[in-house]
Amino acid sequence: MRARRGAVASGSAFARKDRLVKADPAVQRRLLDLAEVDAELSRLAHRRRTLPEHAELTAAEAAVREAKDKLVEVETAAGDLDRDIRRLERDVDGVRSRTERDNQLLAGAGIGAKQATELQHELETLARRQAVLEDEQLEIMEQREAVGTDVDHSREVLAAAERELTAVTERRDSALVDIDTSEAGRRRAREEVLATLTADVLAVYERRREQRGVGAAALVSRRCQACRLELDRTAISELKAAPADELVYCEECGVILVRTEGSGL
Known part of the structure; x- marks a missing residue:
């Protein structure tokens, strides 16, 4: 000791x-007023650093980033499926056009037996190809419907996350305004005490x-x-x-x- x-x-x-x-003892007692003001300023500074809204804001920002990433992911998947659907539609249209042309040739006058046989064989092949394409098209359209639901859900999640981010930001800003106001008052009080020392x-x-x-x-x-x-x-x-x-x-x-x-x- x-x-x-x-x-x-x-x-x-x-x-x-x-x-x-x-x-003078009276001046010394003013030091207690100054110490009290400084303690309040320290508490306000600590409050500013440790506002729960800071952590909430970090979490809300992370939630928005995650929601945006998820939305990009499902929208990309939807875009890929849309391209596949358009490709299959073009392929199916091509098969149908070829089938229509072959049927017209087959129904035309002056076609030989060999050509008729070849056309019939090609029509059978086209029919099988069309069936495969349409099955694939149906499957992908079902996938697209499911992904569309995911897109809608992801947009809702993002909108909710953005609303929460806005709300937390407003709470944080309001808390900081309160602290700023209190600090300004305490600093004025400090200046008044300093004038006596x-x-x-x-x-x-x-x-x-x-x-x-x-x-x-x-x-x-x-x-x-x-x-x-x-x-x-x-x-x-x-x-x-x-x-x-x-x-x-x-x-x-x-x-x-x-x-x-x-x-x-």
Whole structure:
């Protein structure tokens, strides 16, 4: 404990300089107002960083990307099937045209027996080919119908994901506006407190705050309100002996200790 106290009292590069700074007790109490404002600003900054909407927004953006990827996938599959259907339609039309032509030739006058036989054989082949093509066409049209359902569903999923993204973005933006408003108010309050402090007192406060996260704290019932530790008898005796206008520091955490009627000295 003593080694720690010594480190706080004299180990800092600023400790000796800080101990030369004087401030009226009323000015010292203003440091508590400043510390409270800074604590509120820190809480607001923490809230800004840890807004649940940040995680929700990340998830919503991922959901939109996933939905878009899925929609592209099923639309691509639908496009491929549409091309296959058009190709089969052209093939079927070609077979039908060839069949119609052969039937016209077969029904025409002056056709020989050999040619008639060849045409009949070709018509049978064309009939089988048409049947195969139409079966394939039917199968692909059934696939296209199923994929069409997938496309419609994927579009609905994407639309829902985009609506959720918009809603989360609005909630996030609204929360940030609230934080911005609160921060602006706290910064104005900070400027008002700063106007009551001398440059040397403020410099000590800012150094302590930079080093320890808190610049000043009240001493209440012999307990530092920054580290929540009770000071020992030796520290209390030193605080009692210190002039009221002298800045004093917590032996444990090093913040400026502000003495009040409730300090227990």
